[in-house]
Amino acid sequence: MLDAIEKTLKYTEKNSDYSEVRIENSENNKIIFKNGNVEIVDSTRTIGLCIRILKNGSLGAAFTNDFNSSKIKKTVNNAIKMANSSGKNLKKPTTLSKESVNKENYEVKEKIKLKNVTLEDKIKELVELDKDIVSTKLDIPARFFEFSDEIREKYYINSDGSFIHTKIPRVGIEYLISLVSNGSSQQRMFQLGGTGGWEVFKNWNLNERIISETKTLSNVLKAKKSPKGIFDVVLSPELIGIASHESCGHPCEADRILGREAAQAGESFITKQMLGKRIGSEIVNLVDDPTLKSSYGFYLYDDEGVEANRRFLIKEGIINTFLHNRETASEFGVKSNASSRSSNWSYEPIVRMANTFVLPGNHNFDELIDVKKGVYIKSYMEWNIDDKRFNQRYVGLEAYLITNGKIGSLIKRPVIELTTPILWHSIDAVGKDLDFTAGTCGKSEPMQGVPVWFGGPHVRLKNIRLG
Numbered sequence: 426m427l428d429a430i431e432k433t434l435k436y437t438e439k440n441s442d443y444s445e446v447r448i449e450n451s452e453n454n455k456i457i458f459k460n461g462n463v464e465i466v467d468s469t470r471t472i473g474l475c476i477r478i479l480k481n482g483s484l485g486a487a488f489t490n491d492f493n494s495s496k497i498k499k500t501v502n503n504a505i506k507m508a509n510s511s512g513k514n515l516k517k518p519t520t521l522s523k524e525s526v527n528k529e530n531y532e533v534k535e536k537i538k539l540k541n542v543t544l545e546d547k548i549k550e551l552v553e554l555d556k557d558i559v560s561t562k563l564d565i566p567a568r569f570f571e572f573s574d575e576i577r578e579k580y581y582i583n584s585d586g587s588f589i590h591t592k593i594p595r596v597g598i599e600y601l602i603s604l605v606s607n608g609s610s611q612q613r614m615f616q617l618g619g620t621g622g623w624e625v626f627k628n629w630n631l632n633e634r635i636i637s638e639t640k641t642l643s644n645v646l647k648a649k650k651s652p653k654g655i656f657d658v659v660l661s662p663e664l665i666g667i668a669s670h671e672s673c674g675h676p677c678e679a680d681r682i683l684g685r686e687a688a689q690a691g692e693s694f695i696t697k698q699m700l701g702k703r704i705g706s707e708i709v710n711l712v713d714d715p716t717l718k719s720s721y722g723f724y725l726y727d728d729e730g731v732e733a734n735r736r737f738l739i740k741e742g743i744i745n746t747f748l749h750n751r752e753t754a755s756e757f758g759v760k761s762n763a764s765s766r767s768s769n770w771s772y773e774p775i776v777r778m779a780n781t782f783v784l785p786g787n788h789n790f791d792e793l794i795d796v797k798k799g800v801y802i803k804s805y806m807e808w809n810i811d812d813k814r815f816n817q818r819y820v821g822l823e824a825y826l827i828t829n830g831k832i833g834s835l836i837k838r839p840v841i842e843l844t845t846p847i848l849w850h851s852i853d854a855v856g857k858d859l860d861f862t863a864g865t866c867g868k869s870e871p872m873q874g875v876p877v878w879f880g881g882p883h884v885r886l887k888n889i890r891l892g
Contacts, residue, residue: 426450426472429492430580433476437501438584441478441508443521445583447728448474449770451575454544458551458570461559466544473770476504482518483508484752486773522754522761524731526585531725532592535622539574539594542623547572550626557632558602561639567603567612579728587730595721595876596625597863600635604642611642612806613822618721618863618876625719641823648835651824651891657799658841658889659827662860664802664819665783666880670864672845673711674781674879676814677738677746678764679753681776689870691812694845695744697757704744705849708786711739711881713748715763715779721863722779722877727763729774736762738781739849750776768873775869783881786855791830793854793885799827800839800891818842840892851889856882 426448437444450472457465473490478501485508489500512518551570558568574596581589597618604611615638619625660668676693680686714735715724725733729751737745749757750765753776766777794801800821807820819841826833843851861880867873 426580429474429497430582432494433474433497433501434582434584436498437476437478437504440501440505441480441584443479443584445477445581445729446474447770448472448580449577451577451769453575454547454573456544456547456551456570456572458548458555458572460568461555463548466548468544471769475767475770475773476501477773478504478508479519479521480505480508481512482520483512483515484519485509485511488771490770519752520755521751522759524585524729524751524761527587527589527726527730527732529726530590533594533620533723535594535624537623537627539576539596539622554600554631554635557636558639561636563639563643564605565602565639566605567601569601571599573597581726581728581730583730589726589730591724591726593620593723594622595620596623597721597876598626598631602635602639602642604639604646606643606646609646611646611822613638613642613804616863616865618878619719620721620723621719644835645823645837648837651800651821651836651839652826653891655888656891657796657827658886658891659793659799659801660884660886661801661803662858662880662882663804663862665882665884666862667805667808668817668819668848669711669781669783669881670778670866670877670879671808671810672814672817672848673738674713674748674778676845677744677748678776678778679747679749679757682747683753683756686868690868691814694813694815699744700747702744703742704846705739705742706852707742708855709739709742709849709852710737710784711782712737712784713764713778713781717780717878720780720861720878722875724766724779727765727774728767729761729765731761731763731765733763733779736764742849748776748778750774766875768875772869772871772873775873777868777875778866778877780861780878782859782861782879783855783884785857785859785882788854788856790856790858790883793856793883794827794832795830796827796885797829800836801825801827801832802839806838815845816842817845817848841889842892843889848886851886852884853887854885856884858882
């Protein structure tokens with residue numbers, strides 16, 4: 426890999442104004458387990474390289490998993506042809522922001538190496554989880570688990586002089602439980618993920634979590650219908666997390682703002698002119714931070730060799746910055762903030778989130794629920810948001826009435842429909858706690874899915890209409 430990347434870059438430098446090469450070697454395992462049976466066991470290894478060149482103001486990219494010298498030269502020539510072809514249709518030349526030269530070699534350590542845990546042992550864990558659900562004696566016709574782990578090694582080099590080697594192991598699981606009672610049904614879908622070895626999976630204590638959530642589904646089906654009207658609403662980290670990702674992270678992606686994603690993953694209601702404008706109350710601070718240790722979206726350098734940092738998307742209620750790669754950063758006249766990611770070697774890197782969340786505040790939970798009439802939404806069963814990330818809808822799963830500062834009875838499926846500015850302006854109290862949910866964020870065409878976290882503390886919204 427090391428020899429190939431250096432030879433490839435040397436060849437590209439003769440034929441471009443700027444060039445970069447990224448080689449990825451990924452070892453992946455996947456187990457799909459449904460209703461007590463193993464449906465799929467998939468163990469793969471993929472290796473390949475991405476070449477990007479900038480020539481005469483046009484970017485070209487090409488990919489190969491054949492490391493034969495003649496094939497690599499052909500791939501470089503394809504990237505050059507791509508740049509020459511697209512350059513004929515450009516209204517203005519493509520430029521990249523000037524960035525520091527970085528040289529780094531880092532690896533996320535595994536306390537329990539994934540390679541030392543057999544597929545049989547991983548399947549056994551899923552079997553036990555399924556038995557725990559069945560042990561509740563409830564009618565659960567659909568029980569689904571998708572486990573995955575990977576060890577991804579990358580070499581990145583560019584003609585500016587950067588050279589970065591990384592090795593990151595990740596573990597994830599997604600599960601779905603569907604419960605039926607008295608002719609009604611209720612589902613729960615959830616995802617967990619993190620970086621590290623097998624210890625990541627063991628630390629989730631999934632057996633206890635699965636039993637608790639299964640019993641909660643049963644109780645939700647017995648709950649009374651959600652009231653309608655104006656309420657103070659307390660949202661859990663799970664709820665404010667998905668809202669942070671969908672209604673702040675995505676609309677702050679600079680390629681969306683510039684219109685590149687309009688026909689693919691959507692647009693953004695935010696414009697360049699809204700930078701520095703108020704979007705929420707002064708206690709709202711929302712960041713995207715790839716450097717969180719153990720996080721599912723962890724990285725220290727992006728796929729353009731730029732060093733990662735914490736990005737303040739909203740600072741004290743003000744739109745503070747956008748997510749940039751080197752191309753959009755140049756367009757805006759700023760530095761890249763290391764938001765360039767690709768899902769694997771066969772895709773170009775584009776502007777992406779990592780770990781998007783609201784920063785904690787000063788209130789404990791009892792202070793947040795200290796309202797006369799309110800609702801606490803602990804988990805959700807549905808979310809919807811429009812292509813511009815402006816109008817949105819959330820349907821609660823586990824939710825409770827609040828009366829005179831006390832948590833009361835379960836209610837069924839409270840619905841919140843509001844705009845992004847109303848959401849962030851309505852926050853009047855932010856909790857001290859902090860928690861995260863994992864996700865696989867989809868974007869671009871062909872679709873690229875990348876691992877992310879989203880979360881925050883408990884927060885309170887004032888005077889929200891429940892449908």
